[in-house]
Amino acid sequence: MICQECKQRPATLHFTKIINGEKTEVHLCEHCAQERGEMLMFSENAGFSINNLLAGLLNLESPLKEAKTSAFQGPEILQCERCKMTYHQFTKVGRFGCSDCYHTFSRHLQPILRRLHSGNATHAGKIPKRIGGAIHIRKQIEKLKQKLQDLIVREEFEKAANVRDEIRSLESRLMEYGEGGL
Amino acid sequence: MSLEKFLNTAVSSWMSQEGPDSDIVLSSRIRLARNIEDFQFPTVFTNEEAQEIVDLFEKTFAYKSYVPFGKFELLKMNELQPIEKRVLVEKHLISPHLAEDCAFGACLLSENEEVSIMINEEDHIRIQCLFPGLQLTEALDVANQLDDWIETHVNYAFDEKRGYLTSCPTNVGTGMRASVMMHLPALVLTQQMNRIIPAINQLGLVVRGTYGEGSEALGNIFQISNQITLGKSEEDIVEDLKSVVQQLIAQERMAREALVKTSNIQLEDRIFRSYGILTNSRIIESKEAAQCLSDVRLGIDLGYIRNVSRSILNELMILMQPGFLQQYAGGALRPSERDVRRATLIRERLKMEERKYQEMEGDEE
Numbered sequence: 001m002i003c004q005e006c007k008q009r010p011a012t013l014h015f016t017k018i019i020n021g022e023k024t025e026v027h028l029c030e031h032c033a034q035e036r037g038e039m040l041m042f043s044e045n046a047g048f049s050i051n052n053l054l055a056g057l058l059n060l061e062s063p064l065k066e067a068k069t070s071a072f073q074g075p076e077i078l079q080c081e082r083c084k085m086t087y088h089q090f091t092k093v094g095r096f097g098c099s100d101c102y103h104t105f106s107r108h109l110q111p112i113l114r115r116l117h118s119g120n121a122t123h124a125g126k127i128p129k130r131i132g133g134a135i136h137i138r139k140q141i142e143k144l145k146q147k148l149q150d151l152i153v154r155e156e157f158e159k160a161a162n163v164r165d166e167i168r169s170l171e172s173r174l175m176e177y178g179e180g181g182l
Numbered sequence: 183m184s185l186e187k188f189l190n191t192a193v194s195s196w197m198s199q200e201g202p203d204s205d206i207v208l209s210s211r212i213r214l215a216r217n218i219e220d221f222q223f224p225t226v227f228t229n230e231e232a233q234e235i236v237d238l239f240e241k242t243f244a245y246k247s248y249v250p251f252g253k254f255e256l257l258k259m260n261e262l263q264p265i266e267k268r269v270l271v272e273k274h275l276i277s278p279h280l281a282e283d284c285a286f287g288a289c290l291l292s293e294n295e296e297v298s299i300m301i302n303e304e305d306h307i308r309i310q311c312l313f314p315g316l317q318l319t320e321a322l323d324v325a326n327q328l329d330d331w332i333e334t335h336v337n338y339a340f341d342e343k344r345g346y347l348t349s350c351p352t353n354v355g356t357g358m359r360a361s362v363m364m365h366l367p368a369l370v371l372t373q374q375m376n377r378i379i380p381a382i383n384q385l386g387l388v389v390r391g392t393y394g395e396g397s398e399a400l401g402n403i404f405q406i407s408n409q410i411t412l413g414k415s416e417e418d419i420v421e422d423l424k425s426v427v428q429q430l431i432a433q434e435r436m437a438r439e440a441l442v443k444t445s446n447i448q449l450e451d452r453i454f455r456s457y458g459i460l461t462n463s464r465i466i467e468s469k470e471a472a473q474c475l476s477d478v479r480l481g482i483d484l485g486y487i488r489n490v491s492r493s494i495l496n497e498l499m500i501l502m503q504p505g506f507l508q509q510y511a512g513g514a515l516r517p518s519e520r521d522v523r524r525a526t527l528i529r530e531r532l533k534m535e536e537r538k539y540q541e542m543e544g545d546e547e
Contacts, residue, residue, distance in 0.1 A: 082222070083222045083223075083226050084226075085225075085226060093225065094350060094351070095223070095225040095304070095349045095350050096223055096225065096347070096348075096349055096350075096351070097222055097223055097225050097226040098221075098222040098223050098226070099217060099219055099223075099339035099341075099347045102341060102344055102347050102354075103341075109344075109351075112351060113344075113351060113354065113412055116351055116352050116410075116412075117355070117410045117411065117412040117413055118386055118410055118413075119413075120355075120410065120412045120413020120414070121344075121412065121413070122343055122344075122412070122413060123341075123342070123343060123344055123345025123346075123354075123355045123356070123412060123413070124355075124412075124413050124414055124415050124418075125345060125355060125356035125358070125414065125415040125416045125419075126326070126329075126345075126346075126356060126415070126416055127340070128333050128338050128340050128346075129330055129333060130333055130334060131333075131337055131338060131340060132340065135342050138342075
């Protein structure tokens with residue numbers, strides 16, 4: 001399909017406009033869509049560009065909208081200090097530059113991960129043995145605390161006391177990890 | 183090089199050995215993606231960093247024994263010939279990406295070729311275990327052991343909330359891709375596959391052709407793998423995949439039974455025609471060869487063909503790929519030459535089978 005505006009480039013942006021109940025289908029190329037700036041007011045999620053399908057998955061804001069704001073207000077640059085990758089670059093390549101990027105881009109990451117992993121954003125699998133030692137203990141403590149609450153509710157105080165002792169010994173082990181720098 | 187000798191060096195154990203349900207499941211694979219905290223990801227790392235990682239692996243892991251895999255050999259991509267790399271890709275030991283685009287790519291390979299650890303691919307480390315038949319749990323076990331072995335020497339990039347950190351957000355969490363290669367000729371013949379694929383996709387699993395993304399299902403071989411890596415444990419992912427695979431196995435067996443019942447002679451005809459093509463053709467393209475091999479394999483599974491071993495499909499599907507053909511020929515081949523070579527290779531290989539079975543019968547008498 002050819003862009004209805006310039007009649008030269010292929011149309012990559014397709015959407016339906018409804019004004020006063022009157023429906024119009026619009027097919028534009030990206031260039032003409034940019035030029036007819038008034039369209040972009042509607043384009044929060046209405047514009048669908050095939051070229052931006054993948055980038056769009058990573059970038060929640062419409063790519064066109066972002067282009068526009070950056071032109072007028074100056075872009076807000078979110079950049080990883082360690083590898084110098086910007087958030088914008090990340091949305092283009094779809095790859096992180098280093099492990100710090102996960103931290104730097106974390107506020108954008110939650111919805112992206114949810115989209116990619118059917119609604120999940122928190123790890124539930126293996127924890128590395130060596131460096132994960134402290135994490136293992138912390139998870140164990142969390143579980144035991146839950147168990148402690150259950151036992152107290154059921155008034156099984158003798159068992160609860162045992163669990164409490166277990167938690168204390170784990171907590172002291174966790175302290176050792178803390179001193180060891182991990 | 184004689185065919186026998188070539189086969190000895192070319193065939194990995196998962197191709198020739200059988201595993202559970204190996205009438206339908208050709209192989210099970212587990213891949214774990216890991217990165218080292220101290221280095222930037224391969225997306226942006228410097229050549230020096232890349233070299234340092236290769237050196238680290240050469241120093242720490244290469245030529246060391248790890249029971250039960252024996253010694254690991256380190257293969258550097260920039261030291262291999264293009265044909266050698268292609269052969270490794272066709273054997274599924276390395277990815278096309280590692281072979282073609284990773285200047286500092288390397289691969290640690292176990293002696294029995296069940297395990298390969300790719301270095302500096304999309305992530306610093308990719309552990310791969312390949313087992314014959316349906317053995318996902320076993321493969322995961324081994325992958326986990328190797329993972330722990332490597333972790334004693336390097337600090338993994340890991341985050342409590344996000345899990346193992348990977349270059350691509352589609353792998354983060356477990357970093358695990360579990361996949362199973364299945365031969366499903368009866369489901370294709372009865373046109374049920376078109377209906378099944380979308381259903382599988384809805385379960386968070388992906389169905390693809392043999393050589394990964396975008397490749398078509400040559401020889402009715404499908405690869406089924408998990409899509410989601412975050413929010414589920416490795417064991418749960420494997421269990422989910424396994425249960426779908428088991429259902430597919432049941433469906434395929436039912437479809438085979440139905441085919442035998444409703445169109446026995448047509449099926450037998452199809453199988454023996456394909457056998458005839460493979461044993462007689464002088465020029466054969468890979469697509470036709472794959473289809474005929476699939477038919478012959480079905481014929482073996484259903485008992486129509488008795489004097490050919492079952493592993494012939496796994497083996498020839500890989501050996502007839504361009505890289506292998508050229509290695510066997512000892513040099514580069516044009517596509518038209520390959521088709522002639524392919525036909526020769528398949529004819530000779532099937533003749534070996536005939537001789538083997540004649541000898542066996544001779545012994546019995």
